[in-house]
Each structure stands twice: as structure tokens, then as C-alpha cells.
Amino acid sequence: MSTYLVKNAKIVNEGEIFEGDVLIENEFIKEIAEKISPKSSDCIIVDAEGNYLIPGAIDDQVHFREPGLTQKATIETESKAAVAGGVTTFIDQPNTVPNAVTQELLEQKYQIAATTSYANYSFMMGGTNDNLEEVLKTNPRNVAGIKLFLGSSTGNMLVDNQETLEKIFSSTKMLIAVHCEDEATIKANLEKYKEEYGDDIPMKFHHLIRSEEACYISSSKAIELAKKTGARLHVFHLSTAKEMDLFTNKIPLEKKKITAEVCVHHLWFTNEDYETKGSLIKWNPAVKTANDREALWDALLDDRIDVIATDHAPHTLEEKTNPYTSCPSGAPLVQHSVVAMFEAHLRGKISVEKIVEKMCHNPAKIFNIEKRGFIKEGYYADLAIVNTHLPWVVKKENLLYKCGWSPLEGTNFKSRVTHTFINGKLVFQNGKVKNIKAGQRLLFERDF
Structure with missing residues (x-):
């Protein structure tokens, strides 16, 4: 005792x-x-x-890389970093190796965390173009939700079959969390820059390749589908001013069926920082303009955006030195998210009460976490x-x-x-x- x-x-x-x-x-x-x-x-x-x-922060989107990518991170190392940063709970994403797209593979991640995690944990079940039966077996009592990549990112779990999407959205009552970027738009933009620069595209063009339009097309479609099917939708890591018109603050959080998240890096950096930070701030979705950052802050403060998270996604420094087309997106943040937001508070951007609402209370409410937050x-x-x-x-x-x-x-x-x-x-x-x-x-x- x-x-x-x-x-x-x-x-x-x-x-x-x-x-x-x-x-x-x-x-x-x-x-x-x-x-x-x-x-x-x-x-x-x-x-x-x-x-x-404060209540310990609940980070609703991390990539702790285990199993299969443990040269980058492990549940043990990253949960230790989380605890040092005041993050007491994390929800990890399914794009590990193998992808957590069956109940057996999902449970294996829980078994690893049971003996190695310093912080409280849950893992998202991954949806694909052909695993609806497995998705529907997910236990709502002890699994955070379903994760769908509507734009490809680390782990190639792209779900681009419209019929499959409709089935998932209409078949489950569980929260569906989505990564929204339109693949066709990104591919067309990438080809344009590859024609000029080859594989070594300057990093400053990342936000023009994974563009505002790519984000908006995908997130607006996901929201339209959620409204059509009545699905419970949570949109991860919003990054553009344009997308803010898709969300409302006119109803209390408890009554929202569509909720939104912003990540620390989209509130902290802008495209001007590519000049000094380069690939270290290459994320998907991309860090965008100062105008986008200001719009995200406005939406966070007026409650169109409900949650602050990190999308903590480490890679080795060696990988980050690769040319643009083979340089992975993502960076570690979970040790510094709470203090970064307190820094914003000290600069007059946000109240301490609002930080706690967005990093502690709201994730607990959105995911219906028992007795935490x-x-x-x-x-x-x-x-x-x-x-x-x-x-x-x-x-x-x-x-x-x-x-x-x-x-x-x-x-x-x-x-x-x-x-x-x-x-x-x-x-x-x-x-x-x-x-x-x-x-x-x-x-x-x-x-x-």
C-alpha cells in the first residue's frame, strides 16, 4: 500500500x-x-x-513502433519518455510490423505493454480494405477504437475502397479515428516536383506536396460519410485553415458525433521552419503556413478542435538523412507536449484550464475512458x-x-x-x- x-x-x-x-x-x-x-x-x-x-495528459495518438520497428522505439522507451513529460496515458496506432489488423496481432501488443509500459495504454485496431470481419470483433470495453488511414503513411495501411469504408462506417458503433489525406492529389503533386528535382526534393516543398487540398478533400469526404452513416468519427492531426470550416462548436462535446484533434507540431512550427529544421519536421500531414497555424489555434480555443495530441512517431536520425522521397515522416514529441503547451500559455496563447481540457479531460470523454483524465x-x-x-x-x-x-x-x-x-x-x-x-x-x- x-x-x-x-x-x-x-x-x-x-x-x-x-x-x-x-x-x-x-x-x-x-x-x-x-x-x-x-x-x-x-x-x-x-x-x-x-x-x-494537473491530471496526467492523455495522448490519443502515438506510434511507439513495437512490434517490428524497435530500432526506432519501443513501448518501454517511449512510455518512459511520456511519463517524464507528464503524459500518463497513451493510445498507440496499428501501423506496426505486422500491422495490428487481426484480434490476435492486436492482443500481442497488449501483452508487450503489460510487462514493459510505464504509462497506461490502449491500442487501436487497424482497418484495411479486407478485414471488416476482424474489425467487427473488436471489444469496446478494452480497445480504444478503430484506426483508418485514408492517406498512406508509415506502414502502408491505406484504405481506399469506398465500399469497404461505407461498410466499416455503417457497421460499428466504436469510435473511428482517421488520418485524412487524399492519395491521388499527393501523387500528382509529388510527380510534379520529382520531374524538376528527382528524388532529392527540397524539404520546403513538403507542405505543397501533401497539400491543403489533399487534406481537405479527404477530411471532408470522411465527415460526409460519417454524417451519412451516423458513425462516431474522430479526425486526427488537422493541419489546415480550410478544414476548420468542417467542424462545429455549437454543441457540447458530449453530444458531438464528429470530433477533432490537433497536434503540438502543427501549433508550434510553420513551413518557414523547414529552412532550419529540414526533415526533422517532416510529418504527414505536413506542417503548413503561419496562417494555417493561427487558424488551428483559433479553432482550438473556440472548441471546434477538441484535443491536443502529439502523433509521436520516431525514426532513426540515419533514416531522416535520406533524400525526400525515401525520408520517412514523423518525429518524437511525447516527452515535450505538456511543457510546449505551458510555454504557449506563458506566451499568452492559451489558459492552463484550456490545456487541461484539451489534453486530459476531452480525450477521456471522447474515448469514454474509465476513471481517468x-x-x-x-x-x-x-x-x-x-x-x-x-x-x-x-x-x-x-x-x-x-x-x-x-x-x-x-x-x-x-x-x-x-x-x-x-x-x-x-x-x-x-x-x-x-x-x-x-x-x-x-x-x-x-x-x-
């Missing part, structure tokens, strides 16, 4: 910040009050005075303490990603995650991740 008492914290929960104490017993939050006295001599006190206590009595004690007056610089020496690099290297952050609790265990403290693999498989409260 472990008992912790977090004292004098600025507790952030459901749109409010209030000073108080939180008592943790075993896996759960036992009590929240203005003042709590230790109940026993073995109660460990953590003084959080002046610091924020909030600071409430009876909920799992997944918590992070953030100090906004403890500057540091992102360097190779303080990275926990297996790939050993970050597009944020050299960035000065004013905020730092000092403590992370996972299921009531203090797993990260003052720069060190303890050897406590406390992660649990997520369960979901669904009535189907």
Missing part, C-alpha cells in the same frame, strides 16, 4: 484552479480538500507549493506537477526517446514537469524516471 499527500497545489480541474491538497491511497485519489492532514506515519508528503497539479475522488491517481518557473533547455543529454533526437532540441522551456504519478505510484520525480512500470490497460465505459 502506498499513500501520498500532495500539499499546497494549484489544482486544475474542469475549468477551475484552486489551492488545496490531494490524498492518494493505493491506485486512487482518496480525498481532495483545502487542507488534509497525514493519516499515518508512512504517508509521503509532496509539497507542490506554487506549482500546478480528471482530478476527482475515486478516480485513478494519474497526476503531474508542473513548475512554471524552472527553466531548462532541450538537449540530447536529457532526451529519453530511443531515437536520441528531437525537433525541439535547443528550445528553452520555462516550465518543467517535476512529478508524475501513475495509478498512485510516484514514477517520475525531479528528472528521474523510477524503475516502476505502473501502466495499466485502459477500460472504456460504453453502453454497446
Whole structure:
């Protein structure tokens, strides 16, 4: 039995910040009050005075690369990085090797995480052009949802058969998460640039190849299909101003059947950064213009966009030095997402309450995660303490990603995650991740 008492914290929960104490017993939050006295001599006190206590962030889109791509990352290494960044829960995508497109292959990923994950975990079931029967076997109680790639990305899981798409959308009540980029548009754009540059296309053209139009065509079609079939749709990593017109803030999140996510890199970088960062910020969908970035911020703040995530997707530095056409897209971010958003807060872009809403509360609501994402009595004690007056610089020496690099290297952050609790265990403290693999498989409260 472990008992912790977090004292004098600025507790952030459901749109409010209030000073108080939180008592943790075993896996759960036992009590929240203005003042709590230790109940026993073995109660460990953590003084959080002046610091924020937030629910641990829930990253609804990561690629931890296991099985099959473990030269890039593993569930163990990346969940360790997540915990160091105040991310207590992740939902991993199916484009591993082999792709998680049968129930047996999906379950194998859960078995790996059960013994190696520092953070709480769930894995998406992958849809393809020919695995509808397997998709429909997915258990809504212990699997986050169904993932469809409507544009090809790492792992070649492109679903481009319209009849199959309609069947998946109309046959399952589970949340369907989509990567939206139109393949025909991208191919035509790529050929145009290859004619001029061959395989070594300058990276600054990436956002013109995987263009605004490619994103809009695909996401608008997915939304149209969801409306037609009544499917529960969640659109991952939006990147353009044009797509923002597809989403609404006119109804509360709990009543939305179509929800939206933005990733940290699309809120942080613009196409001008290709000049200095090059392939290190090559993502799919691409980082686009300053106007797109501003539109994403506007939509995030007015609640057309519901979630902030990372699309954490590491590759080796060697792979990232390849010419454009063979250079993979994706980069690691999960260790730095929370502090990046707190940096945005300190620059006046977003409130702390809104950060918690978009990174903690809303993912829990959208996926119907049981007893996580909030600071409430009876909920799992997944918590992070953030100090906004403890500057540091992102360097190779303080990275926990297996790939050993970050597009944020050299960035000065004013905020730092000092403590992370996972299921009531203090797993990260003052720069060190303890050897406590406390992660649990997520369960979901669904009535189907």
C-alpha cells in the first residue's frame, strides 16, 4: 500500500484552479480538500507549493513502433519518455510490423505493454480494405477504437475502397479515428516536383506536396460519410485553415458525433521552419503556413478542435538523412507536449484550464475512458506537477526517446514537469524516471 499527500497545489480541474491538497491511497485519489492532514506515519508528503497539479495528459495518438520497428522505439522507451513529460496515458496506432489488423496481432501488443509500459495504454485496431470481419470483433470495453488511414503513411495501411469504408462506417458503433489525406492529389503533386528535382526534393516543398487540398478533400469526404452513416468519427492531426470550416462548436462535446484533434507540431512550427529544421519536421500531414497555424489555434480555443495530441512517431536520425522521397515522416514529441503547451500559455496563447481540457479531460470523454483524465475522488491517481518557473533547455543529454533526437532540441522551456504519478505510484520525480512500470490497460465505459 502506498499513500501520498500532495500539499499546497494549484489544482486544475474542469475549468477551475484552486489551492488545496490531494490524498492518494493505493491506485486512487482518496480525498481532495483545502487542507488534509497525514493519516499515518508512512504517508509521503509532496509539497507542490506554487506549482500546478494537473491530471496526467492523455495522448490519443502515438506510434511507439513495437512490434517490428524497435530500432526506432519501443513501448518501454517511449512510455518512459511520456511519463517524464507528464503524459500518463497513451493510445498507440496499428501501423506496426505486422500491422495490428487481426484480434490476435492486436492482443500481442497488449501483452508487450503489460510487462514493459510505464504509462497506461490502449491500442487501436487497424482497418484495411479486407478485414471488416476482424474489425467487427473488436471489444469496446478494452480497445480504444478503430484506426483508418485514408492517406498512406508509415506502414502502408491505406484504405481506399469506398465500399469497404461505407461498410466499416455503417457497421460499428466504436469510435473511428482517421488520418485524412487524399492519395491521388499527393501523387500528382509529388510527380510534379520529382520531374524538376528527382528524388532529392527540397524539404520546403513538403507542405505543397501533401497539400491543403489533399487534406481537405479527404477530411471532408470522411465527415460526409460519417454524417451519412451516423458513425462516431474522430479526425486526427488537422493541419489546415480550410478544414476548420468542417467542424462545429455549437454543441457540447458530449453530444458531438464528429470530433477533432490537433497536434503540438502543427501549433508550434510553420513551413518557414523547414529552412532550419529540414526533415526533422517532416510529418504527414505536413506542417503548413503561419496562417494555417493561427487558424488551428483559433479553432482550438473556440472548441471546434477538441484535443491536443502529439502523433509521436520516431525514426532513426540515419533514416531522416535520406533524400525526400525515401525520408520517412514523423518525429518524437511525447516527452515535450505538456511543457510546449505551458510555454504557449506563458506566451499568452492559451489558459492552463484550456490545456487541461484539451489534453486530459476531452480525450477521456471522447474515448469514454474509465476513471481517468480528471482530478476527482475515486478516480485513478494519474497526476503531474508542473513548475512554471524552472527553466531548462532541450538537449540530447536529457532526451529519453530511443531515437536520441528531437525537433525541439535547443528550445528553452520555462516550465518543467517535476512529478508524475501513475495509478498512485510516484514514477517520475525531479528528472528521474523510477524503475516502476505502473501502466495499466485502459477500460472504456460504453453502453454497446
